[in-house]
Amino acid sequence: MEKIQNRIIYDDAVISVDKLSKSFGDRQILRDVDLKLYRGENLVVLGRSGTGKSVLIKLISGLLKPDSGTINVLGEVVNELKERDLMKLRLKIGFSFQNSALYDSMTVRENLEFPLVRNKRNLTRAEINREVEDVLEGVGLLQAINQMPSELSGGQKKRIGIARTLILRPDIMLYDEPTAGLDPITCLDINTLINEVQERYQTSSIIITHDLACAKMVGDRMVMLLDGKFERQGTFAEIFDTDDDRVKPFYDYNFIV
Amino acid sequence: MGRKINNLLLEFASLHRFLMRFFRELVTPPYEFKEIIRQCYEVGWKSFPLIGLTGFIVGFVFTKQSRPSLEDFGATSWLPALISIAIVRALAPLVTALIASGKVGSQIGAELSSMNVTEQIDAMEVSGTNPFKYLVVTRVVATTIMIPVLCFYIAAIGLFGGYLSIIGQDQLSLLSFFTQVFDKIAFIDIFAMALRAIVFGFTIGFASCYIGYNSSKGTEGVGKAANSAVVASMFIVFIEELLIVQLLAVITPLIS
Ligand SMILES: Nc1ncnc2c1ncn2[C@@H]1O[C@H](COP(=O)(O)OP(=O)(O)OP(=O)(O)O)[C@@H](O)[C@H]1O
């Protein structure tokens, strides 16, 4: 299942990370990492558990502060922005959390309304309802609109989580393991959704995963995080054209075993 | 040992940062009025039944138990005065604070820490809402407003419980009961009661939010946070009670 080719503008980097380092205590997670995300592109970040993939996108969205290096998002340096400007920038970045992070005291509708009501205060009730229903329809879960998050399955939560970030029409999407823990058919749905988002809203996305089928299906380009650095990057075939025994098992497990 | 002291100092530093941040976010717009009102409903309104029941029992039982010792002196007519002093000067704020530490403190601690564990706080932050303002400031403001309200309520119900206990054995009209009650308490007593309640309300909200908001990740963190929120709130309330009593002992003669 090959994805259709999108318009990617390779001389326009929406995210550009330079010499980024981050440690927790005396454990260095990222060392001098460089990364670029080009406009319109789906970039897949591969890597083992605990290598710091989630840390990387938390740094990008300003949830964590780097020890050194710069993170440039849409022309602004995230790690130097004032609180207020960071808030504004974040509206252009959608963040889909590894565990969905739905507000469990609110219904699905209220979850989706929350970013909308709070950031676009001049919308009418009818406009809000239309937006919410639109996005929910987009992820195929309109029927769940009045349910509580605790009544949804993992896959449904993921999709609602993605819908909640899409509602602000972000320029950039960060997906943290969108397919982890889901059955193959739901994975397929989510991958299709990620591609649809890319096409429909012209977003540029970083997709973190260790699911190679997902990587192959949604990624225009891939990078692999090894020992705190992006040592390999390129297309799917290029990444795995190696005898490196930190890389090969990834491929072998998914496609040979 | 050195490590322990170091950790303690770090804890104080982070507590201080949290406190400063609270006051900064409290005064800078946007203000979350709607959420404050919702939280007042959550912490205040929903506690009325429990607080009312406790107040009634405290007033009723306290009166019943005090009667025999007054009877020895043939002084049961002093009961209303005794009750009013006991309830307004000591019991009402303290009992309210203890009940609220248990009910509201654990609720806030568990709620915030579970939002922290499941990254709901992060999610709020990346979607353009300041979670500190929305979650912490609103709750602390709500407890600071509502604990005093609950305190006046518990005092009223407590006095009423005392009255019911008295008329079980003596003849006494409600009017003359309350005349005697208010005869014994001065403005400074009411003021002191309100002051205590405000301080306790702030303490419970602040301590529980601090613990919940900074809880360790992981599901066992939620239970631990709920528990520590109650223990810390109660502990600080007791210390404050001691300090306020000392303070009032100094101030009261100056005023009256
Ligand atoms: N806030 C934090 N404080 C301390 N250590 C942290 C923090 N966040 C992450 N870490 C550590 O950083 C390392 C990388 O974590 P991260 O969540 O980025 O892994 P990951 O690559 O996303 O793994 P997974 O695929 O399992 O999600 C982990 O060892 C984790 O313990």
Ligand SMILES: [Mg+2]
């Ligand atoms: Mg992760």
